[in-house]
Amino acid sequence: MSERKLLMIPGSTIQDPSVLRAMSQQSESHLSLEWAKKFKSVLDDLKRIFIAKGECFVFAGSGTLSQESGLASFIDQGDRVLCLNNGYFGARFADIAKRYGAHVDILQVPWGRAVDPRDVEKAVKEKEFKAVTAAHVETSTSVAMPIREIAQVVKSSGALFIVDTIASFGGMESRLDDWGVDVSCSCSQKCIGVPPGLVLIGAGKRAVEHLQQRKNEIPAFYADLKNWLPCMIDPTKYHATPPVNLIYALREACRLILEEGLEARFARHQQLAKAFREAMKALGLRLVAEPGFEADTVTATYYPPEIDDVAFRQEVERNGVIIARGFGPIEGKVFRVGHMGQVSASDLLATIAAIERSFKALGFGVEPGGGLAAAQKVLQ
Secondary structure, three states: OOOOOEEOOOOOOOOOHHHHHHHOOOOOOOOOHHHHHHHHHHHHHHHHHHOOOOEEEEEEOOHHHHHHHHHHOOOOOOOEEEEEEOOOOHHHHHHHHHHOOOEEEEEEOOOOOOOOHHHHHHHHHHOOOOEEEEEOEEOOOOEEOOHHHHHHHHHHHOOEEEEEOOOOOOOOOOOHHHHOOOEEEEEOOOOOOOOOOEEEEEEOHHHHHHHHHOOOOOOOOOOOHHHHHHHHHOOOOOOOOOOHHHHHHHHHHHHHHHHHOHHHHHHHHHHHHHHHHHHHHHOOOOEOOOOOOEOOOEEEEEOOOOOOHHHHHHHHHHOOEEOEEOOHHHOOOEEEEEOOOOOOHHHHHHHHHHHHHHHHHOOOOOOOOHHHHHHHHHHO
16 A cells, blocks of 8 residues: 555646556557558647647657747747746746847746736837747646736737646647647646656647748757657658657547547536635635636645645655645745646545645644535535
8 A cells, every 4th residue: 555645746647547558558660651640640639639720749858848849949049038927937938038049028926926918918018029938827836827818918919929838738728729829838747647758839820830931040959849840740750759659648648638528628627626725725724826816737725834844745645645845935835736637536535635634643723524525515
């Protein structure tokens, strides 16, 4: 039983056994026509999940590489980039843009808050930007940005809108074409439910045209989406060796997602998130995300003053559940729970029970079953 832990961090997430089985088969030649057909079917499925008519990109790497590739492939040295920063991961776009020679303006709000689209509108009226970046779900704070509204503002300015959807893609509503997002940067190990190792990027038609017309080379070779584009349009072409077995796993994960249905999947994530938030409130705890902007895939919760972060997470793990620490200025003050991908209502209830028992063991007065009862009301 000591190895039987429930992984409830905001990525990597629980993987369906069928996904793991798919990954365990013998690799085939990545230069064969049979492989090209399989890969093309995966890319077509991803377009349906991104809700995009442009192109999708899949290659080996992490979520951080998806941010770097998704931004660097569209900017040149000297371009001006507006980065919306409300947490640890949204801030990475600014660092990436600076390293590729862009002039960066940062629209910053306190951690736990979402950026107001009216402030974005003001910023893009004052200056001309090549690109605007944002994190749909800021994983460090569990804030969901109003991407749809911001996208309308960015589109009217003529800038490209490049969004980190790492903690939302496949779990929360995110419509690349309908909303006007140009580039959606994600990865495999969050809502998609595949082990870490795949960059997943969705690009709208305007972004694809930009890549095709681009004259200047970016100071990166592997990360340049223009180099990958011919391989995504025709998988018989070669840029670098694809992670074949991870793409087998992705193929099965896409099948599960589309079988469930995107709308049903979004609704399931909404319900689980609401149940967990209500449970935390019933225990007398305060959420990090401002009301109305809570993510459906991860929840960050403040500790009571008397609770030690490390001691609490260790106690939760002794109860069979692994949760995550905080980042940046709120590290040590919060814990984070991921409720995305293949997480079920039973997984969520087990996590709430472990949290209740752990608070009780550490001397924080909670009413046993209070959080569970609040969650059950939502789940029923």
